[in-house]
Amino acid sequence: MELIIFFIVGLMVGSFLNVVIYRLNLAESIFWGRSHCPHCKAKINWYDNIPLLSFILLQGKCRYCGEKISWQYPIVEFSTGLSFILLAEIFLQNHSWLNWLEVIFYLVLVSLLIVILVYDLKFLKIPLLIIxxxxxxxxxxxxxxxxxxxxVLINFWDSRFLSGLIGGAIASSFFLFLVIISREKWMGMGDVYLGFLIGLVIGWPNILLVLMLSFLLGSVVGLTLVISKRKKMSSQLPFGPFLIISLFLIIFLLKFFPAIDSYLRFYY
Ligand SMILES: [Zn+2]
Structure with a gap:
């Protein structure tokens, strides 16, 4: 039952994130003004604005002008709902207020990361305000x-903030290095700031896992796109989504296999 509530809240948050992504790009106010169809400007009624359900009932088209509604809307809603279930499943344990605080921390963080991911995919830009x-x-x-x-903090990396600062400094200087030697061809300055955020979240030494996984994912997807002729070797592929997905995967991996964490700390 609890998980269903998390899913429904996630769907509603996902619907809000779509609005944030849309209005962030137009620099419109995020909180004021009703939603409207970007094509015919008709105001959208509440019954056409129900996450996931309205998209299915309207068969992906605007009620008034028939223009197709982007697949981004149901995909973001569903992914946010799914992430909320996963986060509750993993982090909600003893229902103490400290535990709830941890869950809320991750729910908000993941929502912000979803905005950054979709925005980067869509506009090839990292929204710095969200960073x-x-x-x-x-x-x-x-x-x-x-x-x-x-x-009880014995080692410096037992402090999440200090270990985060070190992780962030390492990731962002690594990306800055790539930006400078490639003259912004491989990476942009946005990736430097995103690198800092990712390092801050995961900390040292786990940032190394995230970086390795993101480059692995990036080259697998990049090569697949080139081979299937969807992209040319020279075309731009945003790197932010790979970083963010790798961060999600490593957070889940560490939660299920905490031994990896202690192993890494022992060797660094
Ligand atoms: Zn319309």
Whole structure:
């Protein structure tokens, strides 16, 4: 039952994230003004704005002008719902307020990352406003967790904030290096800031896992697109989505196999 509630909340948040992605690009206000069809400008009624369901009932077309509604809408809604279920399943354990705080931290963080991922795919740009929001959110939560754990912090990497700063510094300087030697051909400055956020979230030394996985995913997908002739060797493939998906995968992996974490820490 609890998981169904998380799924429904996730669908509604996903629907809001679609609005954020759309209005962020137009620099419209995110909170004011009713939703309207981008094609015919007709206001969308609440019954045509139900996540997932309305898309199916309307068969993916605007009620008024018949223009196709982008697949982005149901995909983002469904993925957000699915991420919320997964996060609840993994992080919701004893229902203490500290545990709830952890769950809420991840729900908000993942929502912000979904916005960055879709925005980068769609516009080949990283929305810096969302990056800074996520950096502030993560720093505030990690500082709070550290202050609770303060007396038992033995090693510097037991502090989530310090280990995050080191992870962020390493990832962002690595991307900055790639930006400089490629003159912004392989990576853009947006990836440098995103790298900092990803490193801050996952910390040192786990950032190494995320970087390795993201380059692996990036080359597999890049080569597949080139071989299937969907893309040319020279065409741009945004790197942000690979970083974000790798971060999700490594967070889940570490939660299921905590031994990897201690193994890495032992060797670095
Ligand atoms: Zn329309």
């Amino acid at each position: 800074w929001l996520a950096v502030a959110w993560t720093s505030a939560y990690y500082l709070l967790v550290d202050s609770f754990n303060f007396p």
